[in-house]
Amino acid sequence: MNTTNATNATVTHSTAEDAGPRVAASSADPHVAGPSADPHVAGPSVADPASLHTSVIAWFDRHARDLPWRRPEAGAWGVMVSEFMLQQTPVARVLPVYEQWLARWPRPADLAASPSGEAVRAWGRLGYPRRALRLHGAAQAITERHGGDVPRDHAQLLALPGIGEYTAAAVASFAYGQRHPVLDTNVRRVFARAATGIQYPPNATTAAERRLARALLPDDEAAAARWAAASMELGALVCTAKSEDCGRCPIADRCAWRLAGKPAHEGPARRGQTYAGTDRQVRGRLLAVLRDATEPVPRSALDTVWNEPVQRARALDGLVADGLVEPLDGDRYRLPLT
DNA sequence: CAAACGTGGCC
């Protein structure tokens, strides 16, 4: 296991306006006052970032899951594939698909050489199948623009289809050991509780959260990468959304939320994502038929999955518009061969 | 910035 020691976090200024992070100064930083600085400055405060790093990384060394994309042989491509699949999808459902995917397409160029429809088919029931299309598109771009190697540069990663702020940082950090704030839903929840003292982070990532993540990032590159994986794992295994297990938390003694008596979340709950009866459900049914078919499917067969004709047609049109389905002559459809 | 975008397991 990694034995890198955590180092002091970068310390940033905060102002009354930005409500930014207020991280206690390390003795090496002359610019920032200590924990008892201006009481009017709002925002989270972490007394000792270095001890947080040490505790969370030590916990990670003992409890990290042995996931295939964390093994050295996974490589940057394996990391990237896993990140696409893990977007909004639980680890347990990703594991079998990931293994099949890497066995079939061990390098980006292998995937790029296959039809996009095969990527959609291999995606199976992971959900959000446009991710499969984007991963295929990213593999093509990597093959064409980067010589077949997953780029190391954050900006180049961000330019690939399906890669946003989180995934670019994750690949750069996990695959290449770079120093980036990796703000996923797990880390955001850990920070919200431990540093800000609230049960849940805001619905959308805020500038204040980015500042906090930046401020808490260890200076040392290897330590920062370790911290990213460790803080994420803590949120996934211990500091979970519903049934957090503070008894197993390495920083429970410093957690602002716990020390405040674990006050319940205020404000509106996250908008529930209704599913039954939506276009998404119809799209899912239509695509399931196409995935299981080896030959073009006549429209009449697709018509059986949903009884409401207007919504059914809208869903099918949407799939075609998204490039997930290819219309053929004779009112037939299939996964795209392009 | 809100809304769209799949699927299945859990309490």
Add this chain to the structure above:
DNA sequence: TGGCCAAGTTT
């Protein structure tokens, strides 16, 4: 039973 949640991105 049904709402909530899961390593987000795109428009």
